[in-house]
Amino acid sequence: MISEVGLSEVQIFLDYASVFIFALTGALVASRGQLDIVGFIFFAVLTAVGGGTVRDLLLGREVIFWVARPNLILAAVAAALIVFLTAHRLESRYRTLLWLDALALAVAVPAGVDFAIGAGYGAIIVAMAGVITASAGGLMRDVISNEVPLVLKQGELYLTAAFGGAITVLALDRLGFPHGWGLIACGAVTFGLRAGSM
Amino acid sequence: MISEVGLSEVQIFLDYASVFIFALTGALVASRGQLDIVGFIFFAVLTAVGGGTVRDLLLGREVIFWVARPNLILAAVAAALIVFLTAHRLESRYRTLLWLDALALAVAVPAGVDFAIGAGYGAIIVAMAGVITASAGGLMRDVISNEVPLVLKQGELYLTAAFGGAITVLALDRLGFPHGWGLIACGAVTFGLRAGSM
Amino acid sequence: MISEVGLSEVQIFLDYASVFIFALTGALVASRGQLDIVGFIFFAVLTAVGGGTVRDLLLGREVIFWVARPNLILAAVAAALIVFLTAHRLESRYRTLLWLDALALAVAVPAGVDFAIGAGYGAIIVAMAGVITASAGGLMRDVISNEVPLVLKQGELYLTAAFGGAITVLALDRLGFPHGWGLIACGAVTFGLRAGSM
Numbered sequence: 001m002i003s004e005v006g007l008s009e010v011q012i013f014l015d016y017a018s019v020f021i022f023a024l025t026g027a028l029v030a031s032r033g034q035l036d037i038v039g040f041i042f043f044a045v046l047t048a049v050g051g052g053t054v055r056d057l058l059l060g061r062e063v064i065f066w067v068a069r070p071n072l073i074l075a076a077v078a079a080a081l082i083v084f085l086t087a088h089r090l091e092s093r094y095r096t097l098l099w100l101d102a103l104a105l106a107v108a109v110p111a112g113v114d115f116a117i118g119a120g121y122g123a124i125i126v127a128m129a130g131v132i133t134a135s136a137g138g139l140m141r142d143v144i145s146n147e148v149p150l151v152l153k154q155g156e157l158y159l160t161a162a163f164g165g166a167i168t169v170l171a172l173d174r175l176g177f178p179h180g181w182g183l184i185a186c187g188a189v190t191f192g193l194r195a196g197s198m
Numbered sequence: 199m200i201s202e203v204g205l206s207e208v209q210i211f212l213d214y215a216s217v218f219i220f221a222l223t224g225a226l227v228a229s230r231g232q233l234d235i236v237g238f239i240f241f242a243v244l245t246a247v248g249g250g251t252v253r254d255l256l257l258g259r260e261v262i263f264w265v266a267r268p269n270l271i272l273a274a275v276a277a278a279l280i281v282f283l284t285a286h287r288l289e290s291r292y293r294t295l296l297w298l299d300a301l302a303l304a305v306a307v308p309a310g311v312d313f314a315i316g317a318g319y320g321a322i323i324v325a326m327a328g329v330i331t332a333s334a335g336g337l338m339r340d341v342i343s344n345e346v347p348l349v350l351k352q353g354e355l356y357l358t359a360a361f362g363g364a365i366t367v368l369a370l371d372r373l374g375f376p377h378g379w380g381l382i383a384c385g386a387v388t389f390g391l392r393a394g395s396m
Numbered sequence: 397m398i399s400e401v402g403l404s405e406v407q408i409f410l411d412y413a414s415v416f417i418f419a420l421t422g423a424l425v426a427s428r429g430q431l432d433i434v435g436f437i438f439f440a441v442l443t444a445v446g447g448g449t450v451r452d453l454l455l456g457r458e459v460i461f462w463v464a465r466p467n468l469i470l471a472a473v474a475a476a477l478i479v480f481l482t483a484h485r486l487e488s489r490y491r492t493l494l495w496l497d498a499l500a501l502a503v504a505v506p507a508g509v510d511f512a513i514g515a516g517y518g519a520i521i522v523a524m525a526g527v528i529t530a531s532a533g534g535l536m537r538d539v540i541s542n543e544v545p546l547v548l549k550q551g552e553l554y555l556t557a558a559f560g561g562a563i564t565v566l567a568l569d570r571l572g573f574p575h576g577w578g579l580i581a582c583g584a585v586t587f588g589l590r591a592g593s594m
Contacts, residue, residue: 057453058463059463060458060463122466124469125466139540152438159437
């Protein structure tokens with residue numbers, strides 16, 4: 001099996017953080033729908049790895065990221081259990097969901113963009129990778145739970161934020177800034193646009 | 199093209215049985231929705247090969263199972279025609295659907311698990327393969343026909359049954375039982391849990 | 397990166413035409429839903445490349461067609477902008493949508509079929525490739541926008557038209573006609589069946 005050899009530590013950290021936070025949002029959707037524990041785990045795992053899975057399939061990655069590193073699934077399951085045990089204490093699950101989702105977005109966009117740049121793709125595909133990594137998991141979560149997809153709600157600047165983040169890192173790379181700075185700026189721009197629209 | 203060389207006879211039988219029974223359930227959904235013959239074939243084929251297709255894509259199988267063995271598509275079409283000609287005679291299509299779906303589940307879980315074990319994956323991915331093979335086809339069927347996904351209905355123990363079956367074969371393998379026994383026990387546990395919850 | 401080397405000019409033309417016209421239909425759906433410009437682009441790109449993407453994933457194409465030729469994404473975005481600026485002038489967006497969709501179908505079926513024949517697949521997989529290329533993008537468009545999938549509406553002969561087109565080119569190839577004639581006849585049969593049912 002393929003291990004984590006060859007991946008930068010930044011990439012590994014971004015993958016874990018994005019999986020865990022997206023899993024929290026999936027579990028919160030399950031909580032709003034009053035599903036049982038299996039439903040929590042289902043939506044947590046789907047939301048957590050959905051976007052990265054679609055990205056990896058489309059870009060032809062040899063092994064899907066969570067198949068190479070199955071512990072990511074355990075991280076998503078852990079997030080589901082945490083929400084299952086604590087969600088009833090939250091005053092407003094929907095607000096919590098929105099803020100966590102914005103945070104996950106700000107982690108997933110740089111993760112997707114960084115992978116595509118590292119694989120040698122041009123600007124259009126890099127932007128697509130950022131947007132898809134950020135949105136496909138939440139899109140599947142919303143379609144399956146029969147809600148209006150968050151990515152399509154007017155005035156939410158969801159896809160716009162992802163696209164803005166991807167453009168930022170591409171621009172800073174071209175201007176000669178260190179790649180790490182570009183990734184941080186990418187996350188900041190994504191979060192700023194998304195949070196500002198909420 | 200790739201042929202069936204290298205697949206065990208058990209694997210081939212499980213694939214055909216799972217495709218045929220899942221196709222019956224897809225056609226029954228089309229029947230409940232009073233679709234035309236093309237709708238029957240659409241849902242039969244989608245439900246029949248959907249789960250295995252997602253499994254193969256995620257695990258990076260070189261050729262999707264039904265692309266390597268197109269006759270599986272004909273088996274699904276045959277199931278659609280049978281239901282199209284006979285479904286109006288059924289007293290309760292929904293009960294029939296549930297029981298056939300439980301049967302298909304009990305075949306698909308060992309099929310998915312067996313493939314993942316044979317490909318050398320560890321326990322987490324093997325369990326995911328079993329659950330995905332068993333549920334992704336029905337999930338797509340329900341999402342497209344705009345029904346509440348059966349896999350998410352409370353108290354149905356759908357995903358739980360698939361997971362229990364996968365755990366069973368992993369445990370029996372580790373305890374040294376012949377692999378074939380593990381697969382049979384896997385199907386029995388899956389069917390027992392699912393049927394017991396209906 | 398992979399370029400367009402090795403693709404026939406016919407294949408390239410069909411891909412661009414199919415992407416552009418399907419993108420128009422996606423943008424028209426966004427227009428009916430009164431989405432913002434990002435929603436137009438989202439549905440345009442999804443509808444434009446969805447069917448071909450599923451086809452490429454299922455048939456194991458080494459690089460998804462639009463990843464190899466990212467300009468196709470720009471063509472879809474251009475279509476979204478055109479519809480965004482002009483759709484309010486259309487008397488009947490739904491009739492326009494239906495006719496454009498029939499046209500896109502008549503281009504996508506030969507494109508999908510031609511690719512599968514060129515890759516050496518047999519009749520069943522070739523027919524599946526034609527039907528999937530033609531329908532998967534529109535299906536995702538309709539499922540995400542929560543409409544009854546056009547491909548499943550009774551009396552619309554949608555999948556039937558795609559299947560009829562695929563059969564046509566297979567038959568003409570076998571009878572010894574030039575392959576280009578078969579592709580043209582395929583498009584004509586597909587369009588005739590679909591338009592005749594509207």
